[in-house]
């Protein structure tokens with residue numbers, strides 16, 4: 186019974202349509218693999234696993250291409266397309282991780298699953314198994330696919346004591362009790378899940394690097410890191426480590442970590458060379474520096490480019506990358522000071538350094554200028570650094586979006602972000618075209634996201650939160666995918682094809698982000714959460730804190746004035762016409778109004794409602810919508826296995842309690858501040 190929870194979208198349920206099984210089986214009988222490599226081995230294993238489970242026949246596997254093969258797994262160099270009657274070669278037009286799936290009329294018909302590299306072959310196998318899980322015909326396939334993004338990365342915020350920063354699905358799958366976890370099978374299943382959606386890079390330890398984790402780059406732990414790297418390598422996934430910028434001092438016995446000090450540079454070069462002795466294809470370092478009390482180059486009067494390039498130089502001879510985070514801001518702010526604006530910080534720090542970074546340095550920019558709130562504008566850094574590699578950082582783990590107790594499907598949010606037009610080079614300069622490297626021709630770029638996975642049986646705590654992991658991978662592979670398609674695909678793969686189930690769950694997912702937004706902080710203002718753990722409402726929880734996260738509600742109005750005219754000037758960080766759009770009250774979109782403007786409660790939104798009435802309306806509505814989610818789910822009783830059914834049911838109960846608490850605290854707070862009653866006279870606690 187646990188299997189459905191654990192398998193996520195790789196259910197491989199037995200197919201009951203006999204004619205379909207017959208067609209699949211005609212290809213699934215004799216598998217031939219074109220070469221020998223760990224990745225091809227994984228591809229063949231997955232193929233056998235999927236076929237056996239779905240069509241009830243275990244394929245034979247040959248390690249060379251035989252004449253009677255019905256399915257061939259290999260790379261473009263191992264198979265001659267011409268032998269199979271394929272005249273146009275699609276490979277020159279495909280990126281490195283691309284693949285071809287082609288049905289050829291040779292013998293009784295043969296399916297070719299060919300990658301440009303062996304990683305592509307693995308992706309082709311997953312593509313085929315996905316088609317089969319979706320009950321699609323495979324007799325006339327002619328697919329040539331590649332990914333838009335070169336970097337498709339997952340970041341773990343896992344600590345070696347087994348805890349996970351902002352983790353809501355149990356302890357770490359990588360670490361326990363100060364060491365690496367023993368359960369390699371679990372890691373392998375994780376690698377399977379990630380590779381099935383095209384993830385090709387992973388950082389395993391928290392960006393806040395503690396004392397123990399600082400030593401991961403030493404001989405103490407490198408053999409263990411190498412073991413994990415071997416495991417993930419077999420699934421086409423490269424390993425990265427988060428490093429402590431002060432390592433030369435903390436573990437190297439040096440008196441400084443100054444990036445311009447020759448002894449420091451030499452220390453890092455030696456360290457890096459050593460890492461590559463253990464892990465020849467090591468990906469590189471992920472770095473949180475000069476951010477939230479983490480050490481960095483500022484201590485030595487150096488800037489981020491000097492700081493990052495020093496590591497870049499050490500990694501360059503081995504092809505390694507430095508992924509340097511831009512989450513840099515003043516976390517010791519004084520709430521009395523109205524001129525400092527945290528939203529400005531990343532741009533102010535990094536924009537002036539455009540062009541100063543080495544080629545193997547990538548800046549990792551959070552999607553919004555603040556911090557993974559339910560609603561934020563897109564970070565103005567996207568598009569602002571034409572000469573500097575960038576990846577976007579998303580948060581799959583739901584720190585500020587319900588912590589996997591509340592349902593909040595983030596694919597619609599991510600799509601909106603990726604589709605946003607920065608106007609960096611005129612119309613059409615979308616965020617997705619910045620991060621896929623096409624707008625400015627970056628050497629390295631793509632997407633990264635913070636994992637939502639832990640040791641819970643179902644990986645993500647909330648079963649439906651599996652959809653966020655899946656959706657992230659699919660969008661990282663192809664940001665053009667439509668929300669409906671990603672969603673429909675995930676639901677079918679995970680829960681099967683009963684149309685009432687598919688429709689109900691898809692609808693719940695698609696509406697959930699808006700619902701969460703409705704009952705939490707209004708109109709883009711953000712926060713209003715309990716300090717520290719960040720779950721549940723606390724309107725003034727951060728209002729007088731050092732974190733730069735204020736809403737400035739008073740008796741007349743609410744919101745942060747970030748205009749050039751009268752505020753912090755943040756709007757000027759955008760290109761025209763976005764800058765003007767946000768600057769003006771008339772054109773600023775409703776959902777971001779309080780992010781950019783401080784307005785009276787009586788200000789009328791474009792929707793026609795006043796701000797105060799909007800707050801009341803959305804908060805009453807939000808709770809009703811959660812009730813509807815619960816009712817909708819209950820209709821599925823008996824159509825879904827009990828374990829997953831109860832898991833979601835339980836979470837929806839918790840969500841309802843949370844939504845009520847949000848509704849009442851927010852409504853009461855703003856009623857007390859404004860003294861303006863609800864037009865519809867609903868219950869607001871005075």
Ligand code: GCW
Pocket residue numbers: 342350351392393473477512556557584
């Ligand atoms: O959102 C904040 C989190 C921190 C996190 C930080 C970051 C890893 O509250 O827990 O630290 O962002 O992204 O560095």
